[in-house]
C-alpha cells in the first residue's frame with residue numbers, strides 16, 4: 001500500500017459502521033479519547049461514564065471495541081491501530097463532522113439521492129454549511145460561516161496533497177495558479193516540495209482571507225499568494241505556466257466547467273499546462289460499502305470520467321498529454337493537458 005494513503009485507510013476503517021462512527025464521536029466529545037491517550041482506565045473511571053445507563057456504557061464501549069478503537073475489559077485502552085489513526089486526528093475529526101452531517105440528509109432523502117442527485121444537493125441541509133455565497137464578503141459573520149467548511153477541505157487536502165503531487169509533473173513549473181485553491185493548503189504543499197515554484201491561489205474573498213491565515217509562517221508560505229476573485233465574473237491572473245483545478249470542476253455544470261477551462265487558457269502562456277485533479281467516478285456499487293464512503297457517494301453523480309474532461313479540453317485547443325491516477329479513499333485522476341504553442 002502507498003504509505004501516504006495510510007491515514008485514509010485508517011480513518012475509513014474506524015468509520016466503517018455508522019454506529020461505530022457515532023460512538024467515536026461521543027467518545028471524543030466526552031473526553032475519553034484524550035484521557036485514554038495518556039493512560040488505561042477502568043470503565044467507571046472514564047469521564048462522565050456515570051451519566052450513561054449501564055446499557056449505554058456497554059454499547060458505547062462495545063461499539064468502540066468493534067470498530068477497533070478500544071481494547072480491554074477491566075482496563076480499557078486505545079488499540080495500537082487507533083493510536084496510529086490519531087496521528088491524523090484532524091482528518092478523522094473532519095471526516096466525522098461531514099459524515100454525521102450528511103448521514104441525516106441521506107436518512108431523510110435517500111429516494112431523492114437515487115432519483116435526482118441535483119435536487120438532493122439543493123435540498124440537503126449539509127450543503128447550507130458549504131454556502132459559497134457567504135464567502136463573497138469578509139464580514140466577521142461570513143468569515144465564521146466559511147471557516148467551518150474550509151477547515152474540512154483543508155484537513156482533507158493536507159492528506160491528499162502528498163499522494164497527488166507526484167502525479168502532477170511540476171518539476172519545470174515556476175508560476176502556478178490553483179483555481180478554487182481554498183485555504184492554500186495544496187499550493188503550500190506544492191511550494192514546499194518545489195523550491196522554484198510560486199503559487200497564486202484564486203478563490204472567493206473570505207476563503208482567501210482564511211487561507212492567508214492558514215499558510216502564514218509555514219515553510220513555502222513566502223511563495224504562496226492569494227488572489228480573491230469570483231471566477232464566474234472575473235478573469236484569472238496571469239500569465240502563468242501551470243493552472244490547476246483540484247476538486248473544483250465537478251461542482252459545476254459542463255458549460256461552466258468549459259468557461260473556467262477557457263479562462264485558464266487565457267491565463268496560460270502558450271505551451272503552458274492545465275491540470276484537472278478530480279476523484280474518478282469509480283466505485284464498486286455492487287459491494288458492501290463502509291459508512292465512511294457516504295462522503296464520496298453523494299458526489300458520485302457529479303464526478304466525470306477523464307474522457308469527459310479530455311473532450312472539454314480538446315474543444316478549447318488543449319492537447320491531453322497524460323491521465324494518471326492514484327487510490328486515496330477512492331480513485332483520484334490527474335488529467336494533464338498542454339495549451340498549444342500557437
Ligand SMILES: C[S@@+](CC[C@H](N)C(=O)[O-])C[C@H]1O[C@@H](n2cnc3c(N)ncnc32)[C@H](O)[C@@H]1O
Nearest residue numbers: 153180181182203204207229230231232246247
Ligand atoms: C470543492 S472546493 C475544492 C477546494 C480545494 N481545491 C480542494 O481540493 O479541497 C471548491 C472551491 O471552489 C471555490 N469557489 C466556489 N465558487 C467560486 C467562485 N465563484 N469563484 C472562486 N472560487 C470559487 C470554493 O470557495 C472552494 O474553495
